[in-house]
Amino acid sequence: MAESLHYSLIGQAFRAAIAEACRFVGATAPNPPVGCALLDEQGAILAVAAHHRAGRLHAEALALEQCAGYGLTHRIHSAVVTLEPCNHTGRTPPCAEALLATPVRTVWIGCPDPNPNVAGGGAERLKVSGRDVRWIADAVNLVPDAGLIFNECRGLIAPFQKWSNQGQAWLTIKQATDARGSMIPPVGQKTFTSSAALEVAHRLRRSTDAIVTGAGTIRSDLPGFDVRHVRDHPARRRLLMICSQNRDLPESWLDAMRQRFDVLCCSDIGSVPRILAENGVLWALVEAGPSLLAAIRERELWDDWLHIEVTPDGSERVSVRQRHAATPLSLFPELAATQQHDRIVEQVE
Numbered sequence: 001m002a003e004s005l006h007y008s009l010i011g012q013a014f015r016a017a018i019a020e021a022c023r024f025v026g027a028t029a030p031n032p033p034v035g036c037a038l039l040d041e042q043g044a045i046l047a048v049a050a051h052h053r054a055g056r057l058h059a060e061a062l063a064l065e066q067c068a069g070y071g072l073t074h075r076i077h078s079a080v081v082t083l084e085p086c087n088h089t090g091r092t093p094p095c096a097e098a099l100l101a102t103p104v105r106t107v108w109i110g111c112p113d114p115n116p117n118v119a120g121g122g123a124e125r126l127k128v129s130g131r132d133v134r135w136i137a138d139a140v141n142l143v144p145d146a147g148l149i150f151n152e153c154r155g156l157i158a159p160f161q162k163w164s165n166q167g168q169a170w171l172t173i174k175q176a177t178d179a180r181g182s183m184i185p186p187v188g189q190k191t192f193t194s195s196a197a198l199e200v201a202h203r204l205r206r207s208t209d210a211i212v213t214g215a216g217t218i219r220s221d222l223p224g225f226d227v228r229h230v231r232d233h234p235a236r237r238r239l240l241m242i243c244s245q246n247r248d249l250p251e252s253w254l255d256a257m258r259q260r261f262d263v264l265c266c267s268d269i270g271s272v273p274r275i276l277a278e279n280g281v282l283w284a285l286v287e288a289g290p291s292l293l294a295a296i297r298e299r300e301l302w303d304d305w306l307h308i309e310v311t312p313d314g315s316e317r318v319s320v321r322q323r324h325a326a327t328p329l330s331l332f333p334e335l336a337a338t339q340q341h342d343r344i345v346e347q348v349e
């Protein structure tokens with residue numbers, strides 16, 4: 001096979017693995033979302049799978065199981081994985097060993113696993129066993145769009161990386177303002193943004209493990225924090241973190257929320273990322289009013305900040321500010337669609 005065709009098929013396999021992993025973002029915590037594709041010698045995809053939720057099979061193990069089910073294990077030549085295969089026994093057995101039990105020759109990896117129990121060990125285990133281990137970051141001149149692929153693989157695990165390295169949850173702020181800079185919709189209206197922006201907001205709710213809000217927002221809006229406009233959200237109980245000094249909250253609203261969420265209250269905003277992480281939350285969405293947002297900004301607790309602004313001419317301007325090189329927001333096709341409005345990506349650090 002021509003070399004360029006081979007590398008282009010590797011790129012396509014990464015795209016398929018990333019797309020499959022994206023379907024389970026928001027369902028895997030405290031594990032990261034991971035996708036895997038297995039290819040034959042011609043670069044044809046034999047199986048694509050993702051990790052569905054903690055305790056279930058890892059992406060590699062599920063793809064291998066699918067291949068075995070079709071009687072195709074003997075044809076496996078390459079594996080493409082968005083995250084380094086693990087080499088430890090956690091809730092499930094080591095994926096590096098499962099791959100080594102097949103004829104796989106080359107293992108392409110999207111990014112290293114920040115879990116200290118893995119951290120390079122999975123790649124090393126494969127290498128010392130004679131497999132060709134390739135990192136997408138080292139293939140920028142070979143695989144088309146390797147840079148973008150690397151970025152998306154890092155975006156997939158960005159909250160997991162923060163959780164593993166710092167013991168803190170990733171905080172994404174979502175803020176919408178009208179043409180006057182106000183966050184409050186006109187009386188009788190729930191929102192003032194477009195349906196495209198609303199879809200982004202609901203996709204974010206579906207993709208995150210927790211919502212962080214403030215007592216002011218609760219008292220003024222009695223928000224439901226439900227997921228609409230998104231078809232495939234995983235049926236999964238999530239966490240609602242309420243930042244409140246005096247905990248004087250409407251009881252009937254709290255009772256309704258407790259049916260769908262695990263509700264926690266916290267009076268110290270500085271400890272929110274840690275408390276969330278301790279409760280298994282990787283990624284939290286902040287839906288709050290100006291005073292809580294100001295406190296989060298002042299303490300630099302946020303990781304990325306999505307601002308949907310209705311401009312005086314009635315169009316929408318969407319800006320994404322990010323503090324790190326990679327963000328899970330890079331996985332949102334809906335945000336790419338908002339480029340027609342105006343998308344700014346500004347790396348703060």
Ligand SMILES: Nc1nc(O)c(N)c(N[C@@H]2O[C@H](COP(=O)(O)O)[C@@H](O)[C@H]2O)n1
Nearest residue numbers: 034051058059084085086090091092115
């Ligand atoms: N390579 C890989 N594929 C997956 O599908 C994964 N979920 C992971 N996760 C890594 O393994 C740890 C969890 O292991 P158990 O599910 O408890 O067996 C997780 O912390 C990641 O390091 N990796």
